[in-house]
Amino acid sequence: QLRHTDVVGIADFSRPSNEHRFYxxxxxxxxxxxxLVAHGRGSDPAHRGFVERFSNAFGSEASSQGGYRTGEYYHxxxxxxxxxxxLDWSNSNAxxxxxxxxxxxxxxxxxxxxxxKPGRSEGCFALPYNSLQQVLARLGPGRFLYADKxx
Numbered sequence: 001q002l003r004h005t006d007v008v009g010i011a012d013f014s015r016p017s018n019e020h021r022f023y024x025x026x027x028x029x030x031x032x033x034x035x036l037v038a039h040g041r042g043s044d045p046a047h048r049g050f051v052e053r054f055s056n057a058f059g060s061e062a063s064s065q066g067g068y069r070t071g072e073y074y075h076x077x078x079x080x081x082x083x084x085x086x087l088d089w090s091n092s093n094a095x096x097x098x099x100x101x102x103x104x105x106x107x108x109x110x111x112x113x114x115x116x117k118p119g120r121s122e123g124c125f126a127l128p129y130n131s132l133q134q135v136l137a138r139l140g141p142g143r144f145l146y147a148d149k150x151x
Contacts, residue, residue: 001069001087003142009070009135011037011125013051013063014151017044018117022127024138033138035131038107039063040123049117051149056086056093061122064091064099068145071095073136078102078126082136084145091147101125101145103132 008025015021022037042062043051055062068091071083081102086094093099104126105111106119118126125147127135139145 002144004140005144007138007140007143009139009143009145010150011145011147012150013039013043013054013065013147014149016117017049017120018112022125022131022135024135026138033134035135036107036109036112036118036128037131038104038118038121038124038126041120042123044120047117047120054090055123056090056097058093058097061120063121063123063125063147064094064097065148066091066146068094068147070101070139070141070143070145072141076100076102078104080132080136082139082141084125097123099123099125101127101132101135101139103127103129 010023020034022035040063042060054065066088068084107126
């Protein structure tokens with residue numbers, strides 16, 4: 001299902017949301033870039049900045065764990081974004097839940113400076129605008145993204 005294996009995305013939700021925890025790994029060189037990423041509000045109901053649970057359920061507003069295949073670009077509510085298809089039972093509803101990679105004002109570093117943590121998404125991988133531009137340029141359609149608590 002993957003057209004390209006040169007770059008892999010990894011979201012390590014064991015780390016707090018005010019730290020870089022979204023990684024782009026160049027599989028040939030081993031080069032890694034890291035970025036901020038918000039998680040779903042259903043994964044952190046008290047808004048403590050940590051993922052407490054994952055969910056694949058409709059209406060959960062939670063992040064889902066597992067492997068994703070990156071889909072096509074599209075222009076949505078938050079501008080240019082990247083569709084995702086869940087590859088595991090734990091994220092199989094990603095497409096119908098509209099779980100995507102996008103930028104958001106609440107994921108910007110100034111939110112961390114003001115509040116100690118970014119805001120939360122409805123389960124999407126919400127990144128700062130500048131990070132999203134790198135992710136869209138390097139990850140792109142037909143690649144692999146993995147999300148879980150890795151530590």
